[in-house]
Amino acid sequence: MEGLKDQKCEACRLGAPRVTADEMNSLRTQIPGWSVIEEDGIQKLQRSFAFCNFMDALNFSHRVGIAADYENHHPRITTEWGEVTVTWWTHKIKGLHRNDFIMAAKTDALAG
Template identity: 55%
Template sequence: MTDLSSGRCEPCRKGAPMVTDAEAAELLAQLPDWTIVERDGIRRLERVFPLPTFVAALAFTLRIGEIAEEEGHHPALLTEWGRVTVTWWTHKIGGLHRNDFVMAAKTDEEYRRLQSAAETESA
């Protein structure tokens, strides 16, 4: 996972190639909690992150928004009591690009960081 989470998003132009099925399978193997879903004919990466409260879910949502701004690549975020659903895909190409897998890894890294901080506070 280190390779993906330390990656940066590359500027993506309309017409850039989507990841192949083989590439997607290889990258997804590094992100075991994510699934590829298809909505409106567009393949997307998605994961639901459980959180203990709405406040925690909101804080996680805001942090993912900050990371998205830093990288210039933005997900769909659904914030609910006790969970956040994060969905990544590349709008310009209407599907999955390596950038989406990089951002999923960064999302996982941030979730682990928040979980670790919460455990430290409760100890």
């Protein structure tokens, strides 16, 4: 079976279904380290990555940005000295879609 990091994001349209609780539980097993948070009533995936310095953090942010643009699915990326926090959610549906889990797995792969 193909892992999440090897899958492609599908075009998401307004009104597309959010992942169900069962789907979320299944998908979360493939992205350990990610938390489901809620901001303004919207569920999001979030994870922080530690780095030894600012340049490593900045380079990682750049790689995540390139991957996001390639898939046309864009996160919030907060870059600080020694830390990058990445938050995925699907803006059009104001919640979590399978694409968010795919991109979380791709983000993990970029972190090594």
